[in-house]
Amino acid sequence: MKMTFRWFGQKSDSVSLKQIKQIPGMTGVMGFLDYKAAGEVWTEEEIRAYIGEVRAAGLECEVIESVNVHEDIKMGLPSRDAYIESYKATIRNLAKYGVKVIVYNFMPVFDWLRTDLARVIPEDGSNSLYFDEKDLGDMGPLDIVRRTAEASKGFSLPGWEPERMAELETTLKRYEGMTADGLRESFKYFLEAIMPVCEECGVVMACHPDDPAWPIFGLPRVVHSMEDFEKLVALHPSPNNSICLCTGSLGSNPENDIPAIVRRFGAMGRISCLHIRNVKHLGPRVFRESSHLSSDGDLDMYEIVKAMHDTCPGAYVRPDHGRTIWDEEGRPGYGLYDRALGAAYLNGLWEAIDKASK
Numbered sequence: 001m002k003m004t005f006r007w008f009g010q011k012s013d014s015v016s017l018k019q020i021k022q023i024p025g026m027t028g029v030m031g032f033l034d035y036k037a038a039g040e041v042w043t044e045e046e047i048r049a050y051i052g053e054v055r056a057a058g059l060e061c062e063v064i065e066s067v068n069v070h071e072d073i074k075m076g077l078p079s080r081d082a083y084i085e086s087y088k089a090t091i092r093n094l095a096k097y098g099v100k101v102i103v104y105n106f107m108p109v110f111d112w113l114r115t116d117l118a119r120v121i122p123e124d125g126s127n128s129l130y131f132d133e134k135d136l137g138d139m140g141p142l143d144i145v146r147r148t149a150e151a152s153k154g155f156s157l158p159g160w161e162p163e164r165m166a167e168l169e170t171t172l173k174r175y176e177g178m179t180a181d182g183l184r185e186s187f188k189y190f191l192e193a194i195m196p197v198c199e200e201c202g203v204v205m206a207c208h209p210d211d212p213a214w215p216i217f218g219l220p221r222v223v224h225s226m227e228d229f230e231k232l233v234a235l236h237p238s239p240n241n242s243i244c245l246c247t248g249s250l251g252s253n254p255e256n257d258i259p260a261i262v263r264r265f266g267a268m269g270r271i272s273c274l275h276i277r278n279v280k281h282l283g284p285r286v287f288r289e290s291s292h293l294s295s296d297g298d299l300d301m302y303e304i305v306k307a308m309h310d311t312c313p314g315a316y317v318r319p320d321h322g323r324t325i326w327d328e329e330g331r332p333g334y335g336l337y338d339r340a341l342g343a344a345y346l347n348g349l350w351e352a353i354d355k356a357s358k
Ligand SMILES: [Mn+2]
Pocket: 208, 246, 249, 275, 320
């Protein structure tokens, strides 16, 4: 297990590299350039600057997140080839600076989605990200974009980049008639185009599951269950076509057996990294993000870490979203305190499981 932390860069993160470095067991960051639009090439200069800073703080940057896939690629438009060429250029540039894993997703239009970014947890007065499908029905896509932007406390939110959301109505219209199979066809085309480059420069692509783990606003989604992952790995046989196993995203659907999914694809060598967090189900399609502790949510963290230990022990891990606690000011889900507690807890589970296995 290589323990890491998401870091948005000096200008846009409330957490410093020094703070990250001081969390026990931290080996590096999962890097992120929050100002890059989907389809833009990440230049060598930008990558060198970001990774240089990380390394100067004594941390590694072997995983980069959210190199977003342009909507034209997902829609399968003729213009996709140019965007795929840009994507390949970004892969090559990242590889030159030691990046080994790129996390991405293939969700049309919307990335992760919540209906409240700061829902108070009555038991202890902390707050966390919250979702209720009923609220979504009342709001509609444009309302949810406006509300999410307003609630972001001035921080950019990954997946909610303003330029992606600006043309929302047009984009939604263009997806009309797109089926899950159609989306998968576009996915296959994308993977077939980029896999040779990944193999050539030693970069593994890690697909992040849909969050929440079902289709929203009538848009198809194809990465949110054991069956979907079976189809995803079958889209391209290369081990460079891998999964970023996000327990909280998959866990939004109580029917997903996360430890079983980790075991299945870990044993196949298709899990290169994990986002680990816990969720508490409050009703059908209603949930909040809880602390990492198993008894605070509905996921069994011991079983998840054990499955990882048994099948993909070398994977990169990061504590995913945390609650906002101790009156911290920061980006919703990405404060320091609760994620640091999550990392410490995961380290403890790992040590116990590892020693017991010997
Ligand atoms: Mn995640």
